[in-house]
Each structure stands twice: as C-alpha cells, then as structure tokens.
Amino acid sequence: MWLLLILLQAAALPAQLCEAPGEAAAVRALSARLLGLGAEAGGGARPQDAIQHRYSRSTEVEWPETGRLALYLLGLRATCPPPEPGPQRSLVTWLKYYLEEDWAGSRRHGHPLTSYYQYSLGVLALCIHHKRVREEVIRRLLVAEQHGRFGHAGGSAADTEAVAVLAFTCLERERLVGAGLVAELRAATRGARRRMVEAQGQDGFFGNVYSTPWAMQVFIATNTCQTQPAYGRAMAALLENLDAFTTAATMAQVLPVLHGRSYLDIASMHCWEEPDTLTPIGPEPPPKMPGNKVVQLVVECHKPRCPQRRLYDQVVPVPAGASLLDVLRVAAAQGHHNFTFDTQDTPQGPFLSRVLGLEAQQQKRSYWQLLTTPNTSLQMGE
Ligand code: B12
Numbered sequence: 001m002w003l004l005l006i007l008l009q010a011a012a013l014p015a016q017l018c019e020a021p022g023e024a025a026a027v028r029a030l031s032a033r034l035l036g037l038g039a040e041a042g043g044g045a046r047p048q049d050a051i052q053h054r055y056s057r058s059t060e061v062e063w064p065e066t067g068r069l070a071l072y073l074l075g076l077r078a079t080c081p082p083p084e085p086g087p088q089r090s091l092v093t094w095l096k097y098y099l100e101e102d103w104a105g106s107r108r109h110g111h112p113l114t115s116y117y118q119y120s121l122g123v124l125a126l127c128i129h130h131k132r133v134r135e136e137v138i139r140r141l142l143v144a145e146q147h148g149r150f151g152h153a154g155g156s157a158a159d160t161e162a163v164a165v166l167a168f169t170c171l172e173r174e175r176l177v178g179a180g181l182v183a184e185l186r187a188a189t190r191g192a193r194r195r196m197v198e199a200q201g202q203d204g205f206f207g208n209v210y211s212t213p214w215a216m217q218v219f220i221a222t223n224t225c226q227t228q229p230a231y232g233r234a235m236a237a238l239l240e241n242l243d244a245f246t247t248a249a250t251m252a253q254v255l256p257v258l259h260g261r262s263y264l265d266i267a268s269m270h271c272w273e274e275p276d277t278l279t280p281i282g283p284e285p286p287p288k289m290p291g292n293k294v295v296q297l298v299v300e301c302h303k304p305r306c307p308q309r310r311l312y313d314q315v316v317p318v319p320a321g322a323s324l325l326d327v328l329r330v331a332a333a334q335g336h337h338n339f340t341f342d343t344q345d346t347p348q349g350p351f352l353s354r355v356l357g358l359e360a361q362q363q364k365r366s367y368w369q370l371l372t373t374p375n376t377s378l379q380m381g382e
Contacts, residue, residue, distance in 0.1 A: 018225035018260035023239045027258045029281065030242055034251040036280035063363070064098035064105075067118030070125035074263055077128060080271030092129050095122055103137045106144075113363075116141065116150050120163040127170035128267045135181060138171065142181075145188050158196075158207025162214035165192045169221045170264050193218060197230045204237025206230075208379055209244045212237070213254040217262035225260070246283070249347035289321035296373075297331055297339075299355055305366070311356050312339060324370060324378070325350060349380070 020027060073095060076088055099122040105113035112119040119141060126133055144150060145164050150157035168185040171177050177185065196206050196215050206215035212234050219225040238254065245251045256262060299312035316331045331339040340357060343350035352368045353360050360367040370378040 017223070018220045018231070020235055020239065020258045020260065023242075023258075026239065026242055027255070028278070030245060030251060030258070031255060032278050032281040033283070034248060034255065035278055036282045037248045037251070039280045064101040064113055064118075066095065066098040066102050066112070066114045066122040069095045069098060070118070070121035073125045074121075074128060074266055078266045078269065080269065088129070092126065092131055095126060096131065096133070098122060099126065099133065099137060103140055106140055111144075111149070111365075115152070115160070116144055117160040117163055120160060120167045124163065124167040124170055124263060127167060127174055127176055128263070130174060130176070130267070132176050133171075135177065138177065138181065138185075141167065142184060142188055145192065156207045156211060158199075158211035159214050161192055162196075162206075162211065162218050165189050165218050166214075166221055166263060169218070170267070173221075173264065174267065189218075189222060193222065193224065193228075197228065200230050200233065204233040206234060209238070209241050210250055210253070210379065213257045216257045217264075220257065220260065221262040221264045247347065247349045252347075286321060286323075289319070291320040292317060293320050293322070294318075295322075295327045297327060301358060305358070311358075312337070314339070328352075 069091060073088060073091055076091075081088060099119065102112035102114055102119050102122065105111075106119070123133055123138065123141060141164055145161065145168075148157070150160040150164070165188070168189050172182050172185050172189075196218065200206055205212045216225070216231060216234055216238075219228055219231045225231045235257075238257070242254075245254050256265075295316045295318060297312065297314055297316050298310065300309055301311055302309065314331065314334075314337050316327050316334070318327050318330050322330070325343070328339075328341050331337070332341060338356075340355070341352065342354035344353045345351075352370070355368055372378055
C-alpha cells in the first residue's frame with residue numbers, strides 16, 4: 001500500500017517536461033489497477049499505523065529494513081503529510097540507523113546486509129528528506145558503482161545502478177555533499193547514463209521491461225529525457241508492454257515515469273487537494289488457454305549445501321496456460337514424489353522461499369533462482 005502513495009499525487013507536481021506521448025487512457029487504467037490492488041491489500045489497519053507501531057515497539061534491530069522503510073518514507077512524503085515534527089521524523093532517524101547498519105555490514109562482508117538496491121533507496125529517501133548522510137556512507141555506494149558490484153548472482157544490475165544514480169543526482173541537486181564529491185557523483189552519473197544508452201536492447205529496454213522505468217527516471221532526473229533518443233525508444237517500448245506491470249511494486253515503479261516524473265520530484269512537490277476521480281479496477285483473471293502441456297520440473301542445489309546436486313526431476317502435466325506457480329502446486333499435489341515448496345508474499349508477488357525443505361537464506365545470500373532450459377533466468381514465475 002505504501003508503494004501506491006507516491007503515484008496518486010503525480011498529478012499535483014509542477015510543470016512536466018518528459019510526459020509520455022499519448023496513451024493517457026492506458027496510463028489511467030494502470031493507475032486504477034494499482035488502486036484496485038491497494039484496496040485489496042489495504043484490509044484493516046492503516047499502513048502508517050502499522051509502520052509506526054513496528055518502529056515504536058523495540059530498539060533492537062534484528063535485520064535492517066532499509067529498502068522498505070525508504071520506500072515507505074518516499075510514499076509518505078508524496079502524500080504531503082503535516083509539516084514536521086510528525087511521524088516521519090522518528091522514521092527518518094530509523095532509516096539513518098539502518099543505513100549505518102548496512103554500511104557497517106558492507107565493511108565486514110563486502111556488501112550491505114540488505115543489498116545495494118536497498119542501500120541506494122535509503123540514501124535516496126534520506127536525501128529527499130534533506131537529511132545529510134556521512135560522506136563515507138555515500139562513498140561506499142560510489143565505489144560499488146565504479147567497480148560494478150551491483151549484480152546479484154545471475155541477475156542484472158540495471159535496477160540497482162539506476163536507483164544508485166538517482167540517489168547521486170539527488171545529493172547533488174539538494175546540495176547535501178561537498179564540491180569534491182559532487183564532481184565524482186556527477187562523473188559517475190554521466191558514465192552510468194552513457195552505459196545505459198550503449199546497452200539499450202533492440203527491444204528498446206534498458207535491462208528488461210521492469211528495470212527500464214528505473215533507468216528512465218535517471219534521464220528524467222538529469223533533464224536529459226528530451227535530448228536523448230534512447231529515452232524516447234524506451235518510452236515507446238514501455239507503452240507497448242504495460243500489460244507486464246501486474247504487481248503493486250512494478251506498477252509503482254512505472255507510473256511516475258509515465259507521468260514524466262522521477263522520485264526526485266517528491267522533494268519539491270506542491271501539495272493541494274486533487275479531485276478523487278479514479279475508480280479502482282480489480283485484478284483480472286488470466287485468460288484461459290485450451291489444452292494441456294507437460295513441464296519437466298528439475299530442482300538443483302549446489303555444494304556445499306547439498307552433496308547431491310539434482311534433488312528432483314519429474315514431468316508435471318498441467319493446463320496449457322499454467323504459470324510456474326501452478327506447476328509447483330500440481331507437483332506438490334501429486335504427492336507421491338514428495339515435492340514441497342513455500343512462498344512468501346511480497347509486493348512483487350509470491351517469492352519462492354523454500355523447496356523440498358531447503359530454505360532460501362537472505363542473510364547468507366542464497367535463494368532459489370528460476371531458470372528455463374538451458375540457462376535463461378525467468379523474469380517472473382506467475
Ligand atoms: C535484490 C533483488 C533480488 C534478490 C533479493 C534478495 C536480496 N538479497 O535482496 C534476489 C537475487 C534473491 C532476487 C531474486 C529474484 N528476482 Co529479483 N530483484 C531484486 C531487486 C534488484 C531489488 C528488490 C528489492 O530489494 N526491493 C526493495 C525491497 C524493500 O522491497 P521488497 O518487496 O521487500 O523486496 C523483496 C522482494 O522484491 C523479493 N524479490 C526480489 N526479486 C523478486 C522477484 C519476484 C518475482 C518476487 C515475487 C519477489 C522478489 O526480494 C526482495 C528483498 O527481500 C528487484 C528490482 C526491482 N526493480 O524491484 C529485482 C526484481 C524484483 N527481481 C526480479 C526477478 C525476475 C527475480 C527472480 C524471479 C529471478 C530468477 N529468474 O530467479 C528471482 C526470484 C526467484 C524466487 N525465489 O522467487 C524482477 C521481478 C520482475 C517481475 N516479474 O515483477 C525484478 C523487478 C528485476 C527485473 N528488473 O527483472 N531478486
């Protein structure tokens with residue numbers, strides 16, 4: 001729900017430079033679908049009450065929640081809360097603390113306890129709240145960017161790179177760092193933008209469809225959206241593929257861009273009442289495909305965790321339109337081959353957390369990767 005808040009106010013921002021050409025109806029429909037998801041997930045407690053409760057309960061941190069708190073604070077600010085001292089003040093302090101924990105973790109382990117993606121979100125959210133961050137904390141991100149340390153095993157670094165560069169641009173724009181560091185951040189931003197343009201795919205995407213909105217925010221935030229042809233190509237590709245954005249998290253990442261906005265605009269929003277004219281649209285059931293298919297479901301786990309590499313290899317008959325999640329459910333229901341799995345709900349959808357009793361361990365940076373033969377990483381499992 002907190003992701004949603006950033007978007008609803010998009011219309012209440014100052015003059016627009018990078019607006020999506022045409023397609024206003026499709027963009028509005030996407031906003032209405034996100035509103036529908038928010039209404040579904042909203043349930044009882046208001047998100048701000050739940051968050052306040054969580055952070056007032058204890059002073060002990062089990063594991064930093066840098067990214068979630070950063071996103072929440074960005075969303076909260078975008079809803080134009082009453083001026084400080086308000087609830088956001090203590091949350092900003094928590095975020096600063098989490099970021100420090102992540103920084104200390106990165107010195108010990110060579111990477112933040114959460115991830116560089118969450119670390120970047122933390123720096124960005126603090127910057128949007130005009131909070132200074134120690135130079136050493138910023139330098140950590142800068143050095144990671146300069147040395148290409150943003151990738152996850154088997155995953156693209158495009159999303160993280162873009163969020164980090166947005167954070168750099170914010171620090172520069174809000175004048176929260178000294179002249180020497182500004183020059184370095186500016187150089188890193190320029191370099192990253194050039195690499196994004198060079199790596200743009202034939203399909204118009206920077207990375208894939210989901211990382212493209214983040215990359216486009218970089219062009220918006222650095223006022224290069226109008227002069228850079230790669231931005232126009234990416235926008236055209238995005239408008240052709242809006243159906244790919246079905247989860248709250250991905251919708252929240254794409255909608256600002258479709259309004260020609262970046263998260264940096266939150267820092268200078270003009271707040272006023274908006275007419276409430278958007279009607280939520282509930283999620284549509286996926287279209288039914290006739291017929292059946294068989295899927296070869298293989299589970300592998302590497303040493304040292306598993307002495308035996310291949311843990312499962314069975315054929316699973318499913319309806320033609322079945323998602324990976326459907327396949328896993330059918331395999332589990334088959335029972336006689338003892339297949340089991342578990343998922344965790346995230347704003348991104350159900351995250352596969354346990355297979356055959358083996359749990360993904362965030363703290364040990366192990367996770368279940370979804371591949372299709374021979375070795376292609378899936379973009380989604382639903
Ligand atoms: C970091 C990251 C990961 C890490 C997460 C653990 C960690 N150490 O942080 C790891 C490497 C494990 C990971 C795995 C995968 N990821 Co990932 N991931 C990200 C990234 C860069 C940041 C997520 C984050 O921290 N968000 C901020 C925090 C505060 O929000 P959160 O909701 O708490 O985040 C959690 C969930 O997002 C979850 N998560 C991460 N990835 C995915 C993917 C899916 C499908 C789901 C349901 C959940 C999920 O882990 C996050 C940390 O706990 C995003 C980029 C983006 N644009 O969002 C891609 C992203 C979410 N991942 C993506 C994908 C495709 C995957 C994989 C399916 C890749 C694969 N083929 O195996 C797997 C998930 C497999 C599974 N077991 O279900 C896509 C999702 C696209 C979509 N359909 O919505 C994204 C958008 C990247 C992209 N541009 O394609 N990912």
